[in-house]
Each structure stands twice: as structure tokens, then as C-alpha cells.
Amino acid sequence: MHAALITAPHTIEYQEVSIPEPQAGEVRIRVHLAGVCGTDAHLLEGHFQAKLPLIPGHEIVGYIDALGSGVRGFTEGQRVVLDPDLNCGTCIMCQKGMRHQCLHYEAIGVTRAGGFAEYVVAPSSVVYDASDLDPEMAVFAEPLGCVAWGITRLRPEPGSTALLYGAGGIGLLLMQALLASGVSEITVVDPQTARLELARKLGAKHVLQASAETGGQLRDLYPHGFDVVTEATGVPRVQQGMIDQAIAGGKILVFGVAPEEAKIEVSPYDIFRKDLSILGSFSLNATIPLALKWMRSGQVKTSELITDTVPLGQLHEAIRQKIIASPESIKATVALL
Known part of the structure; x- marks a missing residue:
């Protein structure tokens, strides 16, 4: 599959990599859109103790492509969004309900392969149905979360x-x-x-x-x-x-x-x-449902926020525009379908 990888600070390479296989409890998602975030800029600049090489991208909407064993409640072809934060569920912070402060914190697109690729895998527990939302709206689920x-x-x-x-x-x-x-x-x-x-x-x-x-x-x-x-x-x-x-x-x-x-x-x-x-306020904490509620009710409108949609090969330029805070750009997305 086509993927964009940060291979070193300030360096993005576009490579062919293996399509990931979903393990037990995971789903594979065919990425439709992935939003460009300030976190991607920080990762590209070598911050957040990024473990390179890394496929970034954590604002993801796509379609379920394959189900790992034991997954229920989802079907192939279903439009979904995901919460990129992953946690152990057992450390003191998880037990306090602060899962995003997990002492063993991992995040899709930050510490493990993310959405600036044709496919991404995620635990089904962090995947949410977005069948009733346009992809251009659903891609805001994570930042709104x-x-x-x-x-x-x-x-x-x-x-x-x-x-x-x-x-x-x-x-x-x-x-x-x-x-x-x-x-x-x-x-x-x-x-x-x-x-x-x-x-x-x-x-x-x-x-x-x-x-x-x-x-x-x-x-x-x-x-x-x-x-x-x-x-x-x-x-x-x-x-x-x-x-x-x-x-x-x-x-x-x-x-x-x-x-x-x-x-x-x-x-x-x-x-x-x-x-x-x-x-x-750091990241999100099981708040994707509230974000989806706001969008479904029309209380939060997103139709005029996407100013740039680029192919994967232009990711570096889209992140550069984020770094320099281009006044013409409000929100950029990468289209993979």
C-alpha cells in the first residue's frame, strides 16, 4: 500500500509498505480522508519523542475493510471514525478514568502506524460508526473529540x-x-x-x-x-x-x-x-460520542472549515502550511480514496 512515513526529523518519504493484517479484536480500515493536525507538524519536527520511522495521521475516517477474530458490531464497508488514543486499562491513570494519561500511552499516528496510508488497523473498542455523516464532516470527529x-x-x-x-x-x-x-x-x-x-x-x-x-x-x-x-x-x-x-x-x-x-x-x-x-486539556478522553452528537445535531458545523484537500504525495506541503500558519489554510485533509 502507499504510505507516507516520517523517517527522520523534517523528512517525509513516500513508500510502498505491506498492508497490515488485523489481529484479534482489531479492524482494518480503508482510509478515505485523514486530517492534518498540529501534532503532525510537531512529529515532523522531531518533538513528542517520536519513534521513527512512523506513519503519522490520527484524524481518520474510512471504511471497514476486514475484521479480526472476535470483532462484533461492525460490518465490512461500514463508514467509521476512530479514537487514536490507546491505553492499558490497568495503570493508576486508567483506573482514575484518565485513560488519555495512561502510563503506557500509545496512539495511532503518534506512536504506531496511522492514517496517512491506504490502510490502518485499530482495536474495535476505539472505532465508532459514522455511517450517517459525510466523510468531510466525520473527519473532524477526533479534533472535535x-x-x-x-x-x-x-x-x-x-x-x-x-x-x-x-x-x-x-x-x-x-x-x-x-x-x-x-x-x-x-x-x-x-x-x-x-x-x-x-x-x-x-x-x-x-x-x-x-x-x-x-x-x-x-x-x-x-x-x-x-x-x-x-x-x-x-x-x-x-x-x-x-x-x-x-x-x-x-x-x-x-x-x-x-x-x-x-x-x-x-x-x-x-x-x-x-x-x-x-x-x-490534553488530547481526548472517551469524548468521540459527544463530538459526533454535536455534529449530528448541527450544533457544530464543519462545512466551511476544510480549505485544502490534497493527495498523499503532497502531505509534506500540507504540514508545512500548518507549521507556518498559512492564513489561507484553515484545515487541510489528505484524500486516499
């Missing part, structure tokens, strides 16, 4: 206000999920006017183009601050300024992936004095 875990951690109050930095693909998913989960008014900040226009179309009450005046503009809109402040940028400078925009008793969700070595300065007094809650 990550958003769903952030929302589960955050638990926004009904009628609350929110500030979101970043209106890329994941930011626009996060914005819609906040609105679907109790937030009544959301303000979005981003450098790109086209992305802000889409944010407004998808439900943002206020949109602001990032500039030196942004802080003052936000205080004019909400003098006491926002109930929820979050970001989908991974930019430490942005994350550092979030405390200033939170109302007393507010919640701050660090959602974007900052560089591993990044440090920021915060005021512990401000956290204490303002009764602030600061939360992180």
Missing part, C-alpha cells in the same frame, strides 16, 4: 461569556462547542480577518483583529472580564495574557499546544485574589 474533553473539563455555566484567542480550524470548533455548552456570548481574537468573518458567521458576537490595542478593546467590551478565557493558538505570549482578561471567579482553559520548552510568567497573587481556576 479533543475539544469535547476541554469542554468537559471546563464545564461552562449557562449564560456565561467567553473570550477565545485563535480562529483556526481547532479554534472554530472550540468556539462552536462553547456555544453548544452554555456560553451565550463569545468574543474571538485572531490576526486574520477572513477567519474572523467565518467566526462571526458561526456564532461569535464580537470579533477583534489582534493588535496592540486588543487589550483595551476587550476591556471596553467587558470591563469586568470574561467568565471563560481560552485559546487555540499554543502561543505562550497569548497564554500569559489570559489571566488579565478573566473576571473574578472565572475559568481559564489552556487548550493550544505550546512548545515543550516554553515558560510563561503569571502572578500567583492575581490567581489568588481573583479566585481563578486554570485548567489544561
Whole structure:
């Protein structure tokens, strides 16, 4: 089968590799679309302790091609999505219900062969039916599942206000999920006017183009601050300024992936004095069903988020656009059918 492999930092090779065989309890999926994620960019740059060579790709929609022994509830040809996180089920973190923090963590497309190939195998326990969703929508199941875990951690109050930095693909998913989960008014900040226009179309009450005046503009809109402040940028400078925009008793969700070595300065007094809650959100945690529910109900719309669909041979360029944060690209997918 055709596959894209990261063979060394900054190097992708396109190779013919053996079609994987599903073992007991596994299914083989013929990949239709695979989304390009910031994690793929980090892996290509040699981060996350990537074990190379690796077939990346963890945002996957496709069709069941073969069933391993003991698999029930699925049929060949069925459209499915998958949760790439794999866990042992027995370590202390799995027992605490934090399966995505498994001490023996593995992930499809991160530590084992993923979806930038014609076929991928996965345990049937992490596969979900998506027969009723278009592939172009279903491919968002995994990133929206990550958003769903952030929302589960955050638990926004009904009628609350929110500030979101970043209106890329994941930011626009996060914005819609906040609105679907109790937030009544959301303000979005981003450098790109086209992305802000889409944010407004998808439900943002206020949109602001990032500039030196942004802080003052936000205080004019909400003098006491926002109930929820979050970001989908991974930019430490942005994350550092979030405390200033939170109302007393507010919640701050660090959602974007900052560089591993990044440090920021915060005021512990401000956290204490303002009764602030600061939360992180890593990956997803059995939240694909909530993501699918949002898409099926129309609460989260994805039809305008895919701006680029490329063949497998152009994966390197698609990831490069992710690294440089091309303003023209919101979400790229790789088509394998």
C-alpha cells in the first residue's frame, strides 16, 4: 500500500509498505480522508519523542475493510471514525478514568502506524460508526473529540461569556462547542480577518483583529472580564495574557499546544485574589460520542472549515502550511480514496 512515513526529523518519504493484517479484536480500515493536525507538524519536527520511522495521521475516517477474530458490531464497508488514543486499562491513570494519561500511552499516528496510508488497523473498542455523516464532516470527529474533553473539563455555566484567542480550524470548533455548552456570548481574537468573518458567521458576537490595542478593546467590551478565557493558538505570549482578561471567579482553559520548552510568567497573587481556576486539556478522553452528537445535531458545523484537500504525495506541503500558519489554510485533509 502507499504510505507516507516520517523517517527522520523534517523528512517525509513516500513508500510502498505491506498492508497490515488485523489481529484479534482489531479492524482494518480503508482510509478515505485523514486530517492534518498540529501534532503532525510537531512529529515532523522531531518533538513528542517520536519513534521513527512512523506513519503519522490520527484524524481518520474510512471504511471497514476486514475484521479480526472476535470483532462484533461492525460490518465490512461500514463508514467509521476512530479514537487514536490507546491505553492499558490497568495503570493508576486508567483506573482514575484518565485513560488519555495512561502510563503506557500509545496512539495511532503518534506512536504506531496511522492514517496517512491506504490502510490502518485499530482495536474495535476505539472505532465508532459514522455511517450517517459525510466523510468531510466525520473527519473532524477526533479534533472535535479533543475539544469535547476541554469542554468537559471546563464545564461552562449557562449564560456565561467567553473570550477565545485563535480562529483556526481547532479554534472554530472550540468556539462552536462553547456555544453548544452554555456560553451565550463569545468574543474571538485572531490576526486574520477572513477567519474572523467565518467566526462571526458561526456564532461569535464580537470579533477583534489582534493588535496592540486588543487589550483595551476587550476591556471596553467587558470591563469586568470574561467568565471563560481560552485559546487555540499554543502561543505562550497569548497564554500569559489570559489571566488579565478573566473576571473574578472565572475559568481559564489552556487548550493550544505550546512548545515543550516554553515558560510563561503569571502572578500567583492575581490567581489568588481573583479566585481563578486554570485548567489544561490534553488530547481526548472517551469524548468521540459527544463530538459526533454535536455534529449530528448541527450544533457544530464543519462545512466551511476544510480549505485544502490534497493527495498523499503532497502531505509534506500540507504540514508545512500548518507549521507556518498559512492564513489561507484553515484545515487541510489528505484524500486516499
